[in-house]
Amino acid sequence: MTDPDDSALRSVTLPAAWDDEAAQALAQITLNGGPVRLAAEAARWVDTIDACPPLPGTPANTPSPGRSLSYLLLMQQMAPNTALWQCQPDQTPGFTIRLSSFVQETGFAAEHFVACLRLACDALRRLHAVTRIERTGELPLFDLPAQPEDEAAGLILLSDLDACLAALGLDYDSDDARNAACAMAALATTVARAGTKLSPPSIPESPLPGLRTIASSVCATEEGRHFCPIETGFSSPAPTEGLLGVETCGLAPAFSPLREDGHLRASTLARLACRGLTPESALALALAGETPLPPVRPQAQAAMHAAVKNVVDFLPAVPEPDLADLQAKLARGVRRPLPMRQTGFTQRAAVGGHSLFMRTSEFEDGTLGEISLTPPRESPMARGLMDCLGHAVSIGLQYGAPLEAFVERFAYTRFGPAGTVEGDPSTAYATSMLDYAFRTLSEAYLGEHMPDAPRVEPSSEDPAPMLPFGRGSGESPEWKDRGRRLKLVS
Known part of the structure; x- marks a missing residue:
């Protein structure tokens, strides 16, 4: 691969199914300037987690989470953030989860989603127990003022929401989509808070059945434990998004139906399929002046932000209305056609x-x-x-x-x-x-x-500019010579 800002070539070895954006993200995360191999770079943080002892009360036959985390990374379902990837103990570690990867033919795989969340929580809590003093900057010479269970052990961020909703047959700017997003985010927060002092959020009614039952079983399983809470939210732009191959970061919608290379997005194909349309039939409708897919309103992201803000710990900032409107209207490849019979004056x-x-x-x-x-x-x-x-x-x-x-x-x-x-x-x-x-x-x-x-009347025009003539008898020879070189033109 070639870095556009650097003339030097740098080889990146990664799975064949990953794209160039993932290679760019891997090279950006990696600190060394030489060749990059995904297996070697991932082994550093995997080995760091595997070296941490299991939490109290964990069954003796429970395997280390490192191997499972490696599989999830290869399937581009979950990836560590930069702090965890680079093993920076003074930064907050975390994982980003691609929601669209949990959509199957039968719907949203809630059980698999919960299993990945619990695996990430276990890894972050193990790491927190070992690196807590380094993260807080406190010396071990004195008693720590706070109990471990009062501190957040890490972050779990959700991403690629719009592609997930599209695969489920939901339009981003709809009540069903907002309810589904709220239910998925509430389930993630419930898993992150299970066994802690924090109460889980309520899961609303949504087109995704069975989430309330799964959340209740998670809380019952972890009842009586004393875990550190895990903060949840939606991701902001970061190299991790490139590793996972997400279409849109966090909870942002896809304003354009096209990718950067001009091809249709996977979410666009999914929404067309839910309407019984092929790309060819959608093109025919567009040429006839009809809209195959409803455009996303600039206010749609703000509405989604308001829907999920009470079920997660934090969210990225809502774009300014003017910027959101500009992004929606100037989306690449979206040109509004004029009707065949036009009015005007x-x-x-x-x-x-x-x-x-x-x-x-x-x-x-x-x-x-x-x-x-x-x-x-x-x-x-x-x-x-x-x-x-x-x-x-x-x-x-x-x-x-x-x-x-x-x-x-x-x-x-x-x-x-x-x-x-x-x-x-x-x-x-x-x-x-x-x-x-x-x-x-x-x-x-x-x-x-x-x-x-x-x-502007002719008599009111600006007067002629002042020229450096007649500066008095005390003017220097330099000004006299400069005046001789000037010429007045009409």
Whole structure:
């Protein structure tokens, strides 16, 4: 493989089923700069966990968790975080679990999910018992102020939620999807808190049957134990996501149906299959102007965040509304088609005596989707530039760019031709053709009337710049020589 930021080649050995993103993540996690082998790098943290003694009360014949953790990593179901991978005792260790890997033909494999969670909790608690003093920075010369069972032993993070919901036949922005996500997160927290002083969260009703029964059996099995709690949540962007091959990090939705290479995502194929559609039939619907899959609202992630926030210990920050809206609308490969029969208006006006034709086309909901700006009597270069600008703005609008951004950029721009506007009673003066066009669009599609800019009369132009002449009798020879080299032009 080749690091794009480094000209040096670096070989990475990993399973053939893993992709290039996993190789990049493995090279990023690994500290040494030489060749990287997954087996050798994983053996470090596996051996560290296996060297930890079992917890009190563990049956004598219980195998060490290292071998099982290795299998889960090879299947890309669970992977350690960077602190655990690099064996950093002063950092909080943890595991990230890919939810989509637990979906089978019969539905969500809750028993297998719980078994992986309990394995991760056991490994983190063993490690915590050995490295607790190094993590807290406390010296063993004094009594520790807190009991071990009061401290969190590590983290368990959930990821790839959207692909999991898609495999279950659920749309991300739906009540059933939010209930299912809340139930899975509550089950993870129940396993992490079993045998501790913390009470488990309640598991809501969801399309996933049997989760309440499984949670009750977990609590009954661990009753009477004195474990350290494990914190739960949803992951943030990290190299571990690349190792697991997740589609979307944590609880974030997939705004685009396409991957970076232009192919359909696995979640997109799953949602199409649930609707009885093939990629070919979905393409036919898209060409006919119909939407095969409902688009994800920018507010969908915030709604999912609010649904699961009470059943986990922490969550990544919710994106700002403007950033979420921009990410949703400018998703790669998602272009909103105009209807075959379009509505809009055509405006003929003159700015400073120069004619301008403006035509608009609208989407089904009445929002602006296309504009055309034609100055018929201008030079070929001016007509070509205005035509190209109209095409560029139209493409941006069809990909979801907000009209407000174009209005803010082009309204009140000053260049010729400019002057009195004829043919439009709502505007009397414009500083340029673009100023008139985009202020007209603001009034028509944003409902905001923008007043005319102050007129610039010839007598009110800026005075001529001050030149360094006549600086008095005390001026230096340097200024005299500089003045001789200046020339006034009209």
